[in-house]
Amino acid sequence: MSNKRFNRGQATLASIHGHVGEGVMRTLQDVAPDFARMIVEFAYGDVYARGVLSPKERQIATLSSLVTLGHAPTELKAHIQGALNVGCTRQEVVEVIMHMAVYAGFPAALNGLLVAKGLFEELDGPRP
Amino acid sequence: MSNKRFNRGQATLASIHGHVGEGVMRTLQDVAPDFARMIVEFAYGDVYARGVLSPKERQIATLSSLVTLGHAPTELKAHIQGALNVGCTRQEVVEVIMHMAVYAGFPAALNGLLVAKGLFEELDGPRP
């Protein structure tokens, strides 16, 4: 049954982050393998997989929380990519981050937008 | 033109909070009337009224941020009501708050759920 949670978590994780998610899990393998398992089983297998909200709505919630926290730019970048993967447009991502200025303040929103800008530029590759 | 921002803000505010929003504005009148105007003009007139995200998606973003902040239960309650007003179900509201356990921790989510529970009970009135 734990296996079931892990498998469901891995499928959800892959549907949001593609192969990138595996990298994070590998990074944790030598220092805290059980934590990697908890991320898959609990965060993705128990929470993200619950339905009720659409994948897009869950990413909006995630982005909002990460921008508000302010201290997790790497996770924010991964979840902006995840938001694009599940169907958010870039404009919607930018809009969610801008919305945070009202609640978490302008610096949190500004830094979130710079993370988005950085990812968008990576995705677009070098200009010709 | 500022008038335009104020009018647009008031309309957006009313579409989310109904007449309750006016109460908050009145409370601020004697201590910081300009702040009341900024909430209407900037938060609701400039940000909430931008479109791109649906009203429901904006409330998901707002709830996520308020639960993550953890220190604004009164605003959270107002925005849970607002979320219901723009079409979120109670189950969706609860789901957004539960989702926050992953990012903001269990106490923030737990306290958010207790705020939701309190509002739902008020809305349902006394049991027969």
Add this chain to the structure above:
Amino acid sequence: MSNKRFNRGQATLASIHGHVGEGVMRTLQDVAPDFARMIVEFAYGDVYARGVLSPKERQIATLSSLVTLGHAPTELKAHIQGALNVGCTRQEVVEVIMHMAVYAGFPAALNGLLVAKGLFEELDGPRP
């Protein structure tokens, strides 16, 4: 197997919070029963039950985090009681909270101490 996690979680929860923990779970039953189950299964069944740290050391970690967050006085009170239940002295609880002044600032520590004071007075009952 999920049953195993739940049972282990309930045993751990009871060893820290006694019957009080059940009250919180009941409070959540009508609004978010799955969240109550997650608290038992994940927080207590997966994390608290891991060993490595002694129950007392886990409570020191929990108190430190809750004082630092600053926005969860009810959980803090429950975990101060939990710390006493697993063998911390009142003096040790007070010391952990005072230690937080260095990292989370004096207001967070002061408010934590007032929560501790309130609980200690409840435990001591009315003075003769």
Add this chain to the structure above:
Amino acid sequence: MSNKRFNRGQATLASIHGHVGEGVMRTLQDVAPDFARMIVEFAYGDVYARGVLSPKERQIATLSSLVTLGHAPTELKAHIQGALNVGCTRQEVVEVIMHMAVYAGFPAALNGLLVAKGLFEELDGPRP
């Protein structure tokens, strides 16, 4: 010498909070007397007494931090009173709190303003 720090701290504390400061210290006496002493010696004797900034400027800094933290309304109220005591006008206090909307978000500023409003109403006494 510690005596010197304590005396200097008590004088500074009294110059900001008047007799109210003593109340907080008494409240801490039975639960954490050393913490009360640290507040006087370190916060008021070492930090507030340093000069360089005027008492008014220090209160602006303190109010800004407390509004940003969001979780210490009781301390905020005490320091709004302290700001008035060292020469800030009510309008300046309100302005500092409004300024925080930009950095800490609207809910933090709104809640700070409501604390100020509550104190101002207490100071004004019942309306005739």
Add this chain to the structure above:
Amino acid sequence: MSNKRFNRGQATLASIHGHVGEGVMRTLQDVAPDFARMIVEFAYGDVYARGVLSPKERQIATLSSLVTLGHAPTELKAHIQGALNVGCTRQEVVEVIMHMAVYAGFPAALNGLLVAKGLFEELDGPRP
């Protein structure tokens, strides 16, 4: 009229940040041009331009909030420079950041001081 807010904002922004402020706005142009406009119109045109507090007092409030947030070192650096530009001495800047140890904890203050140190060294150029 919005033009009026923008012009007022740009003048205030320039009086605090000189030409550096323009760089941030340009950085935002392709990802979130409306956010750049909001910073100018709302933060600088509506809030900073209000008077009541002196420019120096506003910078003290801003530095205090940014140090307390802890997650915006780039904005903190820009506003330390801004504080110097509106008449704060280096010693006053350092003093405001040190004051934050009491409210936001030592790590927040320490990291703020390291940002100040970095800027001061840049300003002084290479030692002969």
Add this chain to the structure above:
Amino acid sequence: MSNKRFNRGQATLASIHGHVGEGVMRTLQDVAPDFARMIVEFAYGDVYARGVLSPKERQIATLSSLVTLGHAPTELKAHIQGALNVGCTRQEVVEVIMHMAVYAGFPAALNGLLVAKGLFEELDGPRP
């Protein structure tokens, strides 16, 4: 007597951080020498030296707070090393950080684990 606090602080600092602590103090010398002294006298001389908690228990409290704050990775790294120095095993350090997922959220814990991983790799040196 202040000398006594300083000497006691330096001894405590050295017992936790070895010679590394001196480096931080030197870094602060030109920008804020009094703050360096406050860290030694207050944080280490007054708080850490109080006893009641074992050095290991104090490090558990410190790590928990720093992971919860989320914005002080450099201090976190120094205190992970400090925890090892006073007798925590790597496994215990990892466990404290994992425990924070419940209270401060997964991103705070994940980033804390990556800091630990980085330090452990430095300590182990290059693989043969």
